[in-house]
Amino acid sequence: MRVVFFGPPGVGKGSQAELVAKAMDYNILSMGDILREEIRAKSTIGVKVENFLQRGSLVPDELILEVVDDFLLENRGKGVIFDGFPRNLHQAIALEQALSRLNEAVSFAIGFVLERDEIVKRLTQRRYCNRCNAIYNLTSGPSIKPGVCDECGGELTIRGDDRESVIVERLKVYESQTKPLIEYYSGLGIYRPVDAGGSKQEVYSRVMGVLDAHHA
Numbered sequence: 001m002r003v004v005f006f007g008p009p010g011v012g013k014g015s016q017a018e019l020v021a022k023a024m025d026y027n028i029l030s031m032g033d034i035l036r037e038e039i040r041a042k043s044t045i046g047v048k049v050e051n052f053l054q055r056g057s058l059v060p061d062e063l064i065l066e067v068v069d070d071f072l073l074e075n076r077g078k079g080v081i082f083d084g085f086p087r088n089l090h091q092a093i094a095l096e097q098a099l100s101r102l103n104e105a106v107s108f109a110i111g112f113v114l115e116r117d118e119i120v121k122r123l124t125q126r127r128y129c130n131r132c133n134a135i136y137n138l139t140s141g142p143s144i145k146p147g148v149c150d151e152c153g154g155e156l157t158i159r160g161d162d163r164e165s166v167i168v169e170r171l172k173v174y175e176s177q178t179k180p181l182i183e184y185y186s187g188l189g190i191y192r193p194v195d196a197g198g199s200k201q202e203v204y205s206r207v208m209g210v211l212d213a214h215h216a
């Protein structure tokens with residue numbers, strides 16, 4: 001199966017992608033993680049995209065689609081979760097076309113739904129490991145030792161774009177560019193909304209409910 005996870009920033013897409021991928025032995029394309037790694041490595045693509053991430057705007061589609069093409073070829077025939085891609089209609093159509101060239105298609109697009117106050121709260125409390133990308137929340141899911149990653153011992157930091165001014169911009173970008181995917185995937189009959197409220201485990205059960213229904 002190929003499953004798209006989308007929604008506003010801070011709804012827990014990344015954490016859910018990790019859980020589902022582990023349970024189902026899927027690979028994840030996490031566009032944000034890939035871009036942050038490129039920036040850290042100061043690669044050609046990293047230098048090009050850094051400003052966009054800092055401002056909270058979308059990276060131009062050409063750059064994103066280059067990364068995706070490589071990933072699709074490497075993951076042909078495998079179960080995949082697309083986390084944070086597509087993020088606009090052009091990307092969604094490009095994904096559909098690229099998959100159909102490989103005789104594949106998106107099985108479901110799961111849209112995570114959460115109210116704005118809760119999103120802002122989660123983002124400002126989010127910490128991530130800049131070594132292995134593990135995600136924590138200061139209140140609902142802290143690391144055992146403050147500031148230190150449970151998985152790899154790396155240092156936990158606040159993402160530069162989790163500052164309040166950038167959060168506002170990212171929410172605007174979601175509303176204007178990503179939200180139209182609801183209509184697009186509804187039209188294809190594969191949109192599945194999932195309530196992102198509650199604990200990680202509760203949300204995980206809802207996601208698995210959607211995916212299990214596919215096998216039933």
Ligand code: AMP
Nearest residue numbers: 031032052053056057058059084085087
């Ligand atoms: P995320 O980690 O998914 O919150 O993504 C962090 C940032 O990476 C976004 O605010 C964008 O600047 C950039 N980004 C991630 N995915 C995409 C995408 N599919 N298209 C364009 N920009 C993206």
